[in-house]
Amino acid sequence: xxxxxxxxxxxxxxxxxxxxxxxxxxxxxxxxxxxxxxxxxxxxxxxxxxxxxxxxxxxxxxxxxxxxxxxxxxxxxxxxxxxxxxxxxxxxxxxxxxxxxxxxxxxxxxxxxxxxxxxxxxxxxxxxxxxxxx
Numbered sequence: 265x266x267x268x269x270x271x272x273x274x275x276x277x278x279x280x281x282x283x284x285x286x287x288x289x290x291x292x293x294x295x296x297x298x299x300x301x302x303x304x305x306x307x308x309x310x311x312x313x314x315x316x317x318x319x320x321x322x323x324x325x326x327x328x329x330x331x332x333x334x335x336x337x338x339x340x341x342x343x344x345x346x347x348x349x350x351x352x353x354x355x356x357x358x359x360x361x362x363x364x365x366x367x368x369x370x371x372x373x374x375x376x377x378x379x380x381x382x383x384x385x386x387x388x389x390x391x392x393x394x395x396x397x398x
Contacts, residue, residue, distance in 0.1 A: 270294060272345040275395055278310075282330050282338040290316070290325040299378035300371055300394065301328060307369050307380065309340050309397055342368075346393040356390035368398030 267273045274291045281289035291297060293315065304310045311329040318325065331339040347353045355361070355372075360381045363370055370381030374391035384391065 269345070269349055271296060271300065271394060272348065274300070275343050275345050278304075278328060278330070278340065279343050281328075282340045285332070285336065285338070286330065288327050288329050290327050293324055293326045296373070296378065296394075298326060301326060303369070303371055303378065303380060304328075304397065307397070309369075341398050343395060343397045345395050353393045354391065355393055357385050357388050358390075360385050360390070361393070361396070363396045364398040368396055371395050371397065 270292070274297050277289050277291060291301070301310070301313050305313060309331065311331045313326055313328045316325050316327045317323070333339060360372070361370055362368075362381075371394045372379055372381055372384045372391045373394055374384055374387070374389045376387065376389055378394070379387070
């Protein structure tokens with residue numbers, strides 16, 4: 265079965281795995297998803313990730329290792345897809361949204377690549393708002 269919005273599917277898998285307090289979750293790879301996962305790691309929302317290959321089926325996946333605090337609460341309190349295939353959301357750098365008054369992160373697809381909202385403002389580039397994480 266094909267997925268109409270693969271980024272939203274990945275975000276839902278990560279959200280559900282963190283709510284279920286799982287150690288890791290496997291995601292079907294793509295360049296865009298890999299860039300989003302790299303940003304999640306750099307911003308401290310996940311422990312790590314790695315590319316894995318299933319020996320039986322030969323399928324490739326990205327294994328995301330989730331991060332929890334000392335009280336075993338998930339670091340990712342919320343993750344939400346903003347743009348959808350039917351409704352793309354674009355913004356300029358001057359009107360870049362803030363998440364949880366600066367505690368969260370906006371992930372934006374710009375002409376220079378996928379980046380955070382803060383870096384997009386510093387670079388003075390706008391783009392498509394992919395998701396927000398807090």
